[in-house]
Amino acid sequence: MPPIALTLVLLLGSATTALGFEGRIVDGQGRPVAGAEVTILGRAGESRTDRDGRFTWTPDPSPPFEVLVVAPGGVYMKPVLVERLPGGVLELTVEPLVNEFVTVSGSAGSIESTPGAGTATLTATEIGSRAPANLVQALENVAGISQVSEGQAAVPAVRGLARGRTLILIDGARVSSERRAGPSATFLDPDVIEGVEVARGPGSVAYGSDAFGGVISVRTRSIAPLAPFSMRVTATGGLGIPDYRLGAELSKGFAEGGALFAAHTRKADDYDAPDGKVFNSGYADRGFLGRVTYQIGQGLLSAGWQSDFGRDIERPRNNSRVVRFFYPTEDSHRLTVSYDVRDLGAFSRMLFTVFHGSYGQVTDQDRFATAAAGRSVERADVSSRDFQVRGNAERRYGAARLEMGVDLNGRYGLRALDVFERYALDGALAETTSNVSVDAARRVDVGVYTSIDAALTPIISLAGGVRGDRVSSQNRGGFFGDRSTSHGAASGFVSASAGSFNGFTTTVQLARGFRDPVLSDRYLRGPSGRGFITGNPDLDPETSVQLDISVHYTSPRTRAAFYVYEYRLHDLIERYEADPDFFFFRNRGRARLRGFEAEFQSSLGRGLTLESAFQMARGRALDDDAYLDDVTPETLSVQLRKSFAARSAFAQLRAAVYAEDTRPGPTERVVPGYALVDAGAGFSVFQGLDVRVAARNLLNDQYLASQDVRTVFAPGRSVSLTAVVRIGG
Numbered sequence: 001m002p003p004i005a006l007t008l009v010l011l012l013g014s015a016t017t018a019l020g021f022e023g024r025i026v027d028g029q030g031r032p033v034a035g036a037e038v039t040i041l042g043r044a045g046e047s048r049t050d051r052d053g054r055f056t057w058t059p060d061p062s063p064p065f066e067v068l069v070v071a072p073g074g075v076y077m078k079p080v081l082v083e084r085l086p087g088g089v090l091e092l093t094v095e096p097l098v099n100e101f102v103t104v105s106g107s108a109g110s111i112e113s114t115p116g117a118g119t120a121t122l123t124a125t126e127i128g129s130r131a132p133a134n135l136v137q138a139l140e141n142v143a144g145i146s147q148v149s150e151g152q153a154a155v156p157a158v159r160g161l162a163r164g165r166t167l168i169l170i171d172g173a174r175v176s177s178e179r180r181a182g183p184s185a186t187f188l189d190p191d192v193i194e195g196v197e198v199a200r201g202p203g204s205v206a207y208g209s210d211a212f213g214g215v216i217s218v219r220t221r222s223i224a225p226l227a228p229f230s231m232r233v234t235a236t237g238g239l240g241i242p243d244y245r246l247g248a249e250l251s252k253g254f255a256e257g258g259a260l261f262a263a264h265t266r267k268a269d270d271y272d273a274p275d276g277k278v279f280n281s282g283y284a285d286r287g288f289l290g291r292v293t294y295q296i297g298q299g300l301l302s303a304g305w306q307s308d309f310g311r312d313i314e315r316p317r318n319n320s321r322v323v324r325f326f327y328p329t330e331d332s333h334r335l336t337v338s339y340d341v342r343d344l345g346a347f348s349r350m351l352f353t354v355f356h357g358s359y360g361q362v363t364d365q366d367r368f369a370t371a372a373a374g375r376s377v378e379r380a381d382v383s384s385r386d387f388q389v390r391g392n393a394e395r396r397y398g399a400a401r402l403e404m405g406v407d408l409n410g411r412y413g414l415r416a417l418d419v420f421e422r423y424a425l426d427g428a429l430a431e432t433t434s435n436v437s438v439d440a441a442r443r444v445d446v447g448v449y450t451s452i453d454a455a456l457t458p459i460i461s462l463a464g465g466v467r468g469d470r471v472s473s474q475n476r477g478g479f480f481g482d483r484s485t486s487h488g489a490a491s492g493f494v495s496a497s498a499g500s501f502n503g504f505t506t507t508v509q510l511a512r513g514f515r516d517p518v519l520s521d522r523y524l525r526g527p528s529g530r531g532f533i534t535g536n537p538d539l540d541p542e543t544s545v546q547l548d549i550s551v552h553y554t555s556p557r558t559r560a561a562f563y564v565y566e567y568r569l570h571d572l573i574e575r576y577e578a579d580p581d582f583f584f585f586r587n588r589g590r591a592r593l594r595g596f597e598a599e600f601q602s603s604l605g606r607g608l609t610l611e612s613a614f615q616m617a618r619g620r621a622l623d624d625d626a627y628l629d630d631v632t633p634e635t636l637s638v639q640l641r642k643s644f645a646a647r648s649a650f651a652q653l654r655a656a657v658y659a660e661d662t663r664p665g666p667t668e669r670v671v672p673g674y675a676l677v678d679a680g681a682g683f684s685v686f687q688g689l690d691v692r693v694a695a696r697n698l699l700n701d702q703y704l705a706s707q708d709v710r711t712v713f714a715p716g717r718s719v720s721l722t723a724v725v726r727i728g729g
Contacts, residue, residue: 020058020399023090025049025069033071033094035225035300041066041079041106041559042505042552044113044453044463045394045401048342048349054089056348058396059455062500064554068107068121069094073224073258074194076123079104081556097123103141103611105559105599106552110172111217112206112392112403113199115453115463115495116509116548118144118563118597122196124221129650129680131236131694131720133243133268135168135185135218138193141639141654143597143613144200144214144563146632148181150705150712152268152283152313153327153529155182158200159565159595160617160631161213163575164518167203169217171304173336173355174210176386176411180520180528180575180583183210185218187308187332189264191234191247192289194219200597201565202546204491204513205465206392208407208447212513212544212567220304222293223251223258230729240696240718243268251729257294257301263287270314273713274702280324281316281712285309299341299350306334315529317710322368325529329362347393355388365527374430375423380437380526384414384519400454403465410444414519416478418526437526439477441519446470449491460498467491471516475537479525483537489514505552513544517573521585530710531581540587542571557604563597572621575629577667581710589623593631607643612636618663629665630707633658633673648690649683664707674703690724 025033032053039046040061047055063084069077069092077094103126108119120142132138136154139145147154148162158166168175168183177184196218203211229252236245247264265286270277287308294301310330317325334357341350360383369375392405416437424430451465472486492512499505517539525534546567553560569591575583595617602610614636619628637656644650660673677699682692696718705714 020056020060020396021085021090022054022056023067023092025053025055025092025094028093028095030093033069035072035295037070037109039068039070039107039109041068041104041554042119044115045403046109050342058401059399059453059461060085060458062459064500064503066106066554066559067092068104068109070109070195071096071224073227073253074124074219074222075224076104076121076125076195081554097125103601105561105601108197108199108217110197110219111199111203111215113215114202114205114465114493114509114511115461115497116493116507116511116550117199117201117203117214118550118561119200120198120599124194127190127193127196129652129682129692130678131680131692131722132190133241134190135188135196135216138190138196139198139216140656141611141613141637142198143599143615144595145198146630147706148630149315149529150708150714151281151316152186153181153184153315154706155179155184155186156216157182157630158198158214158216160593160619160628162630164210164521165213165515167207167211167215169215170306170334171218171220171302171336172338172353172390173334173357173388174386174409176518177359177361180530180533186313186330187285187287187310188218189247189266189287189308191245191264192220192262194221200563201509201548202493202511202513202544204511205449205451205467205493206405208409208445208467208469208491209471209489209514209516209541212515212546220289220291220306221249221260221262222291222302223253223260225253225255225257225295227251227253227258228728231727233725234722236720236722238718238720241268241271241715241720243720257292259292260290262289271715271718274700274716275713278316278712278715280314280320280326283313284311285313296339297341298343299339301337301339303337304335306332308332316705316712318712319710320712324364324366324368326364326366327361327529328364329360331360333358347395349394351392353388353390355386357386359384359386363527363529369423369425369427374425375427377421378527379419379421380528381417381419382414382524384411386411399456400452402450402452404450405448407447407449408445410442411519412442412444414438414441416524416526436478438475438479438519438523441473441475441478441523443471443473443516443519445516459500460496462494462496464494465492469514471541473516473519473522475519475523478523480523480535480537483523485522485537487516487541489516489541489543499552500554503554507548507550509548511544511546511548513546514541515573516541517585521573528583530708531583533575533583536585539573539585540571542569542573542587544569557602559601561599565593565595567593569593575667583667588621591619591621591628593617593619593628607645609641609643610638612638627663627665629667631663631665633661633663633671635659644683647683649681651681652679654678658703661707667709668707669709669711671704671707674701675699676701688726692722692724693719694722695719
């Protein structure tokens with residue numbers, strides 16, 4: 001019997017004593033909060049309150065611990081510290097996080113995370129206070145998160161594991177793209193975000209391929225039952241980064257659910273760096289989101305449609321005056337339906353998610369005319385469809401919580417057309433040729449998994465999980481002709497947690513994950529946002545062995561966490577540069593990634609809160625000791641906030657220091673160190689009108705936008721002003 005499977009059997013057999021507790025959530029007036037999601041910080045899983053506000057939690061955590069409650073409609077409540085458990089029902093009184101802006105470290109309720117993962121939740125209030133332009137900026141205060149690529153095309157990565165190793169979810173459904181940097185959520189408007197949850201560490205057992213770096217889960221806005229009709233209009237304008245944004249939202253709750261419709265349009269021109277304007281750094285997009293939730297029996301049905309249309313998303317490069325890289329079109333359409341039901345038969349929870357989407361992207365390399373040659377355009381036109389069917393269930397056995405699930409996901413109908421346009425010296429189109437890079441390709445991943453978390457004693461708990469996958473891909477026609485692959489993969493983890501000891505809890509975890517190459521890694525040949533790529537149909541999946549050690553500390557005014565990890569990657573899939581701007585893919589032996597992260601949050605009283613995050617990582621290929629791409633240097637950020645009860649006002653100051661990166665990967669360059677100082681403030685002018693201002697890079701420091709050899713300077717000093725008008729609600 002495999003060691004991880006044997007561990008699961010022993011865990012289940014040990015769960016003979018009912019170590020758990022029952023709680024009840026009430027508001028400030030003593031009324032029960034029904035249908036709320038309940039998470040214990042630092043613990044995997046979540047529970048939901050019934051009509052009387054009651055919930056149960058298994059296995060029983062040892063105090064002190066914090067409870068995070070998310071009320072219907074996505075209203076985040078202040079975390080409640082539990083210093084001891086009563087003999088009967090634990091009653092907790094909660095109040096909304098109305099004027100507090102805090103990243104809740106240790107919580108990621110919507111992610112099926114492992115006990116050793118580093119987790120964090122960002123609320124809509126926290127995100128809105130910093131007016132981020134994209135998902136990467138929204139996550140900049142979370143330890144272990146780094147940026148890959150530049151500008152509006154940037155994507156987030158967890159612990160340096162980019163390029164398909166960090167999974168992004170929107171409302172529980174995967175985000176896929178054929179960008180080499182990784183899954184792109186460029187189209188996502190931060191103003192429709194209800195919350196973002198992050199799990200740093202192995203996620204392959206619950207999510208299969210693409211998740212052994214971590215999982216970033218985005219919730220879009222929802223409406224609580226019986227909420228009155230409301231309208232919200234948001235307008236933003238900026239200097240330094242000359243942009244504008246206009247968004248509108250209509251919502252209405254009804255007896256058993258709610259409905260919402262939101263739309264936005266955004267446009268940004270070339271931004272200003274300290275040494276002048278950066279050519280080819282603008283973008284434009286627009287989109288809309290519609291969502292309906294409805295209570296059916298003991299379950300909540302949610303259905304949402306999201307469409308986004310990106311136009312002229314530019315990729316600034318140090319050679320943009322010679323050849324301009326940009327995405328003339330990037331369109332995304334997503335239909336997501338989920339049904340979350342509690343206390344159905346033997347199961348305490350069952351969740352079903354169905355997703356279908358389409359994605360289209362055009363990439364242009366526009367080479368400008370010279371005295372001897374006319375202009376030329378090389379274009380890649382890529383389109384595909386994505387799907388996901390996922391079901392998971394949870395039940396309790398004494399002191400154990402068992403999860404099991406089935407996961408089917410994939411991409412089909414991938415087609416890539418390579419078009420070349422040549423112009424005469426007078427500007428007239430002289431020749432057009434086209435070539436089918438991929439005629440039709442698909443990739444399907446079928447996985448089955450189970451995990452268990454069991455309390456052996458009030459202070460000792462064990463957990464483990466296993467998953468089996470079959471991943472197949474098929475290519476028809478195109479550059480590589482008819483090719484197919486099929487691989488089986490096994491994932492798993494075991495962990496042990498001890499605590500709380502005077503507020504300290506320690507977890508040690510060992511995991512195995514895998515990543516199967518995306519279709520473009522194998523079969524695509526054509527222009528990309530960085531140059532010209534050629535896939536490799538003979539790529540093997542890469543696997544990982546991951547050791548995570550975490551220490552959490554909780555007290556009435558302070559929350560801290562420390563993480564140490566070492567990951568070994570086998571059959572590493574590497575993008576390499578054979579000639580300038582020409583890239584290929586290969587498997588490259590073994591690699592090692594090590595790192596340390598620290599998070600600290602404290603309430604200083606009088607409305608003051610302090611947050612800080614530190615990260616350092618080292619990554620090397622073990623065959624020739626070369627450094628790995630995408631591994632960021634040491635980073636320290638500190639943020640101080642002051643909340644004012646009058647006019648619901650706040651002010652904040654953030655400072656971040658980035659060490660010099662002297663360990664560039666094969667396609668990177670040395671990046672000098674730099675420091676950033678940001679500030680923000682906001683207040684309510686009167687009921688129904690809020691104003692926020694956000695200033696970035698106040699010192700006008702000059703620094704590079706990424707580690708890429710073609711990178712440019714990042715934006716200098718910039719400021720944005722946002723006005724939010726609310727009617728009704």
